[in-house]
Amino acid sequence: MAALSEENLQTSAAVEASRRALDEPFERADLKGQLLRTCAACNRGFGASAMDRSNVDSILARLSELNPCAEPTAGVTGCPSGVEWVGRGFENRDDYASGFTIGAQGPLDGVWRLIYTNASDVLSLDVNPIAGVGPISQEITLPDSVVNVIDLYPRAASLLPLGALRTTTRLRVATRASARSATRIGLTFERVGIEARALLGLDLSKLLPALSIPLPRIPGSNTAGADSDTSPAFFEVGYLDQDMLLILQNQPGGAFVLVRETENEMRMRTDPSAGGDF
Numbered sequence: 001m002a003a004l005s006e007e008n009l010q011t012s013a014a015v016e017a018s019r020r021a022l023d024e025p026f027e028r029a030d031l032k033g034q035l036l037r038t039c040a041a042c043n044r045g046f047g048a049s050a051m052d053r054s055n056v057d058s059i060l061a062r063l064s065e066l067n068p069c070a071e072p073t074a075g076v077t078g079c080p081s082g083v084e085w086v087g088r089g090f091e092n093r094d095d096y097a098s099g100f101t102i103g104a105q106g107p108l109d110g111v112w113r114l115i116y117t118n119a120s121d122v123l124s125l126d127v128n129p130i131a132g133v134g135p136i137s138q139e140i141t142l143p144d145s146v147v148n149v150i151d152l153y154p155r156a157a158s159l160l161p162l163g164a165l166r167t168t169t170r171l172r173v174a175t176r177a178s179a180r181s182a183t184r185i186g187l188t189f190e191r192v193g194i195e196a197r198a199l200l201g202l203d204l205s206k207l208l209p210a211l212s213i214p215l216p217r218i219p220g221s222n223t224a225g226a227d228s229d230t231s232p233a234f235f236e237v238g239y240l241d242q243d244m245l246l247i248l249q250n251q252p253g254g255a256f257v258l259v260r261e262t263e264n265e266m267r268m269r270t271d272p273s274a275g276g277d278f
């Protein structure tokens with residue numbers, strides 16, 4: 001009788017596990033829908049109320065529990081597995097949403113556009129009374145390049161019709177990445193680039209060279225060294241699927257929710273003549 005009861009318990013547990021596995025994709029889709037609606041209403045976090053932040057926090061906490069990617073850092077330099085990524089973490093590597101360009105080097109490879117953050121270092125950018133914050137994205141090129149891209153525009157331009165007399169400056173913060181675990185990526189900040197993209201509607205991207213400024217290593221700021229596993233410059237991947245990424249930065253803290261850019265979105269952002277800039 002005891003053996004029979006134990007067998008029944010094991011069967012019930014297996015049935016429950018199967019049910020959860022079937023329900024998880026639907027729950028993930030529902031949570032992502034809620035998240036996208038909330039983010040759209042609060043301007044990437046710049047206009048988020050306390051209630052908005054609370055709602056997003058609860059959604060992100062649950063999404064992290066449903067993370068379908070077992071090894072987000074696969075393909076990054078120093079990945080603990082030490083082998084080439086062949087789809088670990090995604091059940092069907094080729095079954096991606098149509099229109100998305102998925103990097104073959106690893107699940108993080110690609111261009112990701114910010115749709116929400118509560119990080120103070122990014123939200124403070126919008127305090128500037130002269131320059132407004134345009135699109136923000138993260139270009140991840142495996143095995144070791146992570147570039148944060150921030151577009152700035154004159155606030156007065158928001159009074160003009162969309163696309164009229166566009167004036168845009170692009171900042172590019174380049175870092176070198178290394179995997180510290182299956183979910184943690186260490187960063188070494190290397191340089192800041194400044195690009196004049198457009199001035200009063202004139203395309204400057206090919207007329208003026210980009211200015212690149214190396215970032216100095218401050219003596220004593222990190223006795224272990226920027227590339228050490230004890231360096232405070234790192235982020236954790238909290239959630240990753242084919243089209244959404246959640247990262248949690250260590251210092252100064254904060255969550256970043258990003259979506260993978262489509263080929264058309266990348267073209268619009270890269271080519272000033274396409275109208276993707278302010």
